[in-house]
Amino acid sequence: MAGLRRDVVAWLIVGPFAIVLAFPFYWMLVTALKTDADLYNVESIPYKFSSGSPTTNNFEFLFRDTEYGRWLVNTAIIGIAVVAITLVLAVPAGYALARLSGGVGQMLGIGIFLTYLVPPTLLFLPLSRVVSEIGLQDRLLALIVVYPSFTVPFSTWLLMGFFKTIPRELEDAALIDGASRLGALARVVFPISLPGILTVVIFSFSLVVNEFVYAITFISTSSHRTISAGVPTELIRGDVFFWGALMAAALIPSIPLALLYNLFLDRFIAGFTGGAFR
Amino acid sequence: MLEERRFLAAVLIGPAVIFIAVLVGGPLLLAIYLSLTDATAGSLHGDFVGLRNFTEAWDSPIFRRALRNTILFTVVSQAIVLLVAGTLAHALAKPFRGRWFLRFLILLPWAAPIALGTIGFLWIFDSLFSVVNWTLVHDVLPGPLEFKPYKAVNWVFARPVLPDWLEIKPIDPVAPPQWLGQSTLAMAAIIFVHSWRIIPFATVIFLAGLSSIPAEVDDAAKVDGATGLKKFWYVTLPLQLPIATVALLFGIVFTATDMTVVYILTHGGPFNSTHMLTSWAFDTGINSAALGQGAAISLYLLPVLVLVAVLMLRFARRVEVS
Numbered sequence: 366m367a368g369l370r371r372d373v374v375a376w377l378i379v380g381p382f383a384i385v386l387a388f389p390f391y392w393m394l395v396t397a398l399k400t401d402a403d404l405y406n407v408e409s410i411p412y413k414f415s416s417g418s419p420t421t422n423n424f425e426f427l428f429r430d431t432e433y434g435r436w437l438v439n440t441a442i443i444g445i446a447v448v449a450i451t452l453v454l455a456v457p458a459g460y461a462l463a464r465l466s467g468g469v470g471q472m473l474g475i476g477i478f479l480t481y482l483v484p485p486t487l488l489f490l491p492l493s494r495v496v497s498e499i500g501l502q503d504r505l506l507a508l509i510v511v512y513p514s515f516t517v518p519f520s521t522w523l524l525m526g527f528f529k530t531i532p533r534e535l536e537d538a539a540l541i542d543g544a545s546r547l548g549a550l551a552r553v554v555f556p557i558s559l560p561g562i563l564t565v566v567i568f569s570f571s572l573v574v575n576e577f578v579y580a581i582t583f584i585s586t587s588s589h590r591t592i593s594a595g596v597p598t599e600l601i602r603g604d605v606f607f608w609g610a611l612m613a614a615a616l617i618p619s620i621p622l623a624l625l626y627n628l629f630l631d632r633f634i635a636g637f638t639g640g641a642f643r
Numbered sequence: 644m645l646e647e648r649r650f651l652a653a654v655l656i657g658p659a660v661i662f663i664a665v666l667v668g669g670p671l672l673l674a675i676y677l678s679l680t681d682a683t684a685g686s687l688h689g690d691f692v693g694l695r696n697f698t699e700a701w702d703s704p705i706f707r708r709a710l711r712n713t714i715l716f717t718v719v720s721q722a723i724v725l726l727v728a729g730t731l732a733h734a735l736a737k738p739f740r741g742r743w744f745l746r747f748l749i750l751l752p753w754a755a756p757i758a759l760g761t762i763g764f765l766w767i768f769d770s771l772f773s774v775v776n777w778t779l780v781h782d783v784l785p786g787p788l789e790f791k792p793y794k795a796v797n798w799v800f801a802r803p804v805l806p807d808w809l810e811i812k813p814i815d816p817v818a819p820p821q822w823l824g825q826s827t828l829a830m831a832a833i834i835f836v837h838s839w840r841i842i843p844f845a846t847v848i849f850l851a852g853l854s855s856i857p858a859e860v861d862d863a864a865k866v867d868g869a870t871g872l873k874k875f876w877y878v879t880l881p882l883q884l885p886i887a888t889v890a891l892l893f894g895i896v897f898t899a900t901d902m903t904v905v906y907i908l909t910h911g912g913p914f915n916s917t918h919m920l921t922s923w924a925f926d927t928g929i930n931s932a933a934l935g936q937g938a939a940i941s942l943y944l945l946p947v948l949v950l951v952a953v954l955m956l957r958f959a960r961r962v963e964v965s
Contacts (some may be wrong), residue, residue, distance in 0.1 A: 379745045387752075488671065495673070627746075627750060
């Protein structure tokens with residue numbers, strides 16, 4: 366009986382907030398499935414389908430008549446390239462920072478962490494000049510080069526936390542067995558830290574998908590856009606809004622990202638709280 | 644052996660440090676340089692003008708408004724986030740039936756790209772087809788009982804609880820609120836959307852903080868007779884404080900420097916009344932091509948960042964000592 370009461374109380378407290386927080390996604394789905402005739406009729410009840418709804422027309426329009434598919438591909442290309450660069454730079458740095466004892470390691474770690482606090486909104490103006498000066502304006506490469514500036518500090522910090530949880534004795538054992546330090550790294554440390562590395566992959570990728578300021582500053586051709594920049598700039602023309610297609614466009618990347626986040630959430634928390642603040 | 648380890652450490656850390664120095668440190672210095680010149684979008688090199696960009700920005704009423712908005716936006720949305728996330732984390736800390744499902748729903752706003760989530764709100768707050776307005780002015784109860792939510796809202800706000808300068812009027816069912824067309828409501832909408840976005844993140848961090856409190860502490864508190872609010876104030880809160888502070892400092896930076904929500908939701912409108920420092924810097928530096936001016940405007944954010952950085956450093960040191 367006490368168990369049931371606890372369930373009810375928890376649902377009464379959390380339920381309303383959960384509804385408000387999740388409502389926009391429910392609303393995106395409902396809107397994405399509606400025909401224009403249904404959407405723009407003041408008489409129809411917005412929570413119900415009528416006038417030919419539900420329909421998949423909006424999704425078809427999105428992939429047939431807009432460059433949405435292209436933006437998804439661009440985002441994937443940039444995401445994969447940025448994740449690769451991030452791993453190459455952040456894995457060794459995170460490992461070394463975790464193993465460096467003393468003040469230098471600590472200071473470097475916090476220093477790298479603090480650069481994560483310098484936001485794109487402070488750097489986009491000088492970077493936009495640099496980007497056009499070296500001829501990267503309007504090219505995907507511009508974003509691939511610039512995005513690691515926020516994924517690397519963040520990932521180094523997370524990885525440092527993960528590596529700290531791996532006992533040093535494991536490496537020492539491998540060293541005694543005759544492996545070189547790098548060999549010990551490759552054969553002993555990395556397999557164990559694979560979950561941490563996977564977490565960094567997921568979160569770096571989602572930071573890339575999320576990025577907006579650089580994406581609208583550096584890129585101006587529609588076919589070179591990412592989804593975060595393409596949907597708000599190209600699908601909204603003047604006062605013409607394709608609401609059904611816009612909601613479909615917003616929903617499609619959100620669902621897989623939400624599922625991934627949930628899978629890796631606990632590891633992310635462990636990394637976030639397990640850095641140098643422990 | 645020691646030499647070799649030092650060398651190896653440098654090789655491992657070096658590339659990351661150099662990369663960050665070039666792509667964060669470099670542009671930051673360049674921003675400071677640009678803010679002292681009259682550079683335009685055409686070229687990187689302008690004439691040195693001293694602090695003129697900063698004083699000119701300061702003299703502009705739009706800038707003042709943007710500065711005020713940024714402070715209001717940061718303070719109010721962080722207060723909302725702390726309250727809601729604190730409540731949610733406490734309710735979600737102990738297992739109950741369906742907890743994973745509620746947690747999934749709560750996390751959704753954080754997982755979706757914010758630019759796309761904000762577009763969802765653009766539609767929710769639409770001037771003609773806002774679902775919020777529809778729900779406010781229609782009978783939402785099935786059957787013969789009638790209940791139109793706007794009447795309840797008006798009943799609450801009909802009393803002079805709100806000061807005049809907020810310019811909030813009772814809801815008129817024939818001409819429902821223009822959420823993005825009136826400056827107070829538009830600011831409220833921006834704050835709401837941003838809080839919506841940050842609450843999941845803060846809840847997750849608070850949950851981690853709660854679960855890191857050892858069970859023995861809980862038991863000890865019970866033995867000493869501490870329950871409810873008393874326990875929260877003397878046991879949970881002090882133990883939660885370090886992690887809550889980190890989350891808050893992060894939140895302040897992400898909020899004060901965010902441009903996505905305001906840019907998509909109102910683009911500073913109506914009549915430049917909802918600009919933030921970030922969106923105003925973007926309009927000045929990119930759309931009006933006044934690079935130096937724009938850099939100066941965004942650099943007004945720097946004190947906030949420095950303050951947060953200093954607090955983080957102090958904090959890290961204190962945790963280390965204890």
